[in-house]
Amino acid sequence: MNKPVLETLDLIKFYKSCNPSKTLIVGHPEDEKYYIDFASVRGSDIIRELERTITLLSGNQPTCQLFTGHIGCGKSTELFRLKDKLERQGYHVVYFESSEDLDMGDVDISDILLAIARQVSENMEQANIKLKPGYFQKLFTEISEVLQTPIQLSAEAEVSIGIAKITAKTKDSPKLRSQLRQYLEPRTSTILESINKELLGRANIELKRRGKQGLVVIVDNLDRVDNSPKSWGRTQPEYLFVDRGEQLKKLNCHVVYTIPLTLMFSNDYGRLSSRFGVKPKVLPMVPVQVRSKKPTMEPNDYEPGMSLLQQMVLARAFPEISSQERLELVSNLFDTPETLNRLCRISGGHMRRLLMLLYSCLQQEDPPFSRKCLENVIQEYRDDLIRAITFDEWELLFKVVQNQRVTGEEECQTLLRSMFVFEYRDRDGHWFGINPVLAETKKYANWINCNYNSEFRIQNSEEKNSD
Incomplete structure (x- = not known):
C-alpha cells in the first residue's frame, strides 16, 4: 500500500512563484x-529547432533566426531554455531584454545595433575579455559634438559605458534622439562593420581561444515594438525587419531576434522570410481543447495539454516532488479537482493569464481555493475583456471562430494582440480559437443559437422526414 504524500505548502514561496511578471530562468x-x-503538446519543439540550426546546420557560419508568439505565452522562458542548452554545448550566450535599452514606441536600426554592441561589450568585460574597439572612441567624441551635450568619458572607458551614457542622454528626449539618428543613419554601414570586426570578431576569436564554440546573442522583447507608423507610412516592425532586415542579419555571430506577431500576417511576410533566409518560428498556446468542426458552447478538453497545465500550477506549490505525487495534493490547493481543471481550461493555455488568475485567487484567500473565489476572479477577467470589444470586433471575432483562421494585419492587431482569440497547432496545422472566457458570454451564446443550433434543428427535422 502506497503511503500518502506529506508535503506542507509554503505560502510565501507559493505567492512569489505565482508572480505573473517573473520569467523563469531555465x-x-x-x-x-x-x-x-510543453513541447509535446505545442506541435513541435521550436527551441530544439533553433538550437540545431546553430549547433548542427550552421557550418561554423553566423546564423540569424526569428522567434515570435503571443506576448505572455512563454517566449522568454523558452529563450532561457535555449540559452541553457547552448551553454551546455560550449557556446557563450548573451541574452538581453531590448526593452531595457530601447523606447519601444520609437526604435530605429541604429538603436538596435548600439544596444547589441553595449550588451556584448558589457558581457565581455564581465568575462574579463578586453576588446577596446578604436572606432567607437572616435564615434563617441563626434556624437558629443553633434548633440552639443558633454559626455564625460575617459580614454580607458569601455564601449558599454559610452553607449550607456549616450542612451541615457537621448532616451527621454525625442529632439536629441532625432539629432543622433540623423548623424548615425548615413554611418550605419560603418557602425555595423566596426561592430563585426572590432567587437564581435574579436570576441569570437577570444572565446574560441578559451575553448568556446562561438558567440550567440539573443535579443528578447523586440516583439513589443509598437505597430505605429513611421513618418513615411511604414509601420515600425515592417521598417525594422523587412526594410532594414538585411543589416540586422549581417552581424558576425549567431543571433536570435524576437519579432512582433503582426509580421506573420503582413503582406510583407514573403519579403521578411526571403530577407532573413529563414521562416520565423511561432510559439503557439498550450492547447486546452480539441479543434472542432463547428463552434460550440461545450468545451472538448485536450487532455495532454490540460494535464501539463495542471502540473504547471501544482509545481508552483510543490516544486520538490514528482508530478504523480503532486496530483495527490490537489486538495491542498483547490476545493475540488474540477476547480483546478476550470482554472486551466479558462486560461486558454496562455501562461501569463493562467498565473494572473491564480495570483488573483491568492489575493482573495489562502489555499485551498474555493470554486466561488475562482468564479469571482473569472467574472472580473470576463468583464474587463468584454468592456474593450466593439460591435465590429464581435463580428470579426465570430468570423474567425467560424473559419478558425486569422488573416491580415488588421485581424491580428484587433484579435490576437487583444487576446480575443488564441493560436494553437495540431496535426492539421495552425488554427485559432476564441478565448474561453469569451465563449461563456451571452453574446457568444446568442450567436451560437442563431447560427448553429437552428441549423442543427433543421438538419434533424430533415432526417426525421426522410425516415
Missing part, C-alpha cells in the same frame, strides 16, 4: 524546478 536551480516542458 538553468538556474531555483527556477528549473518550476519549469514544465
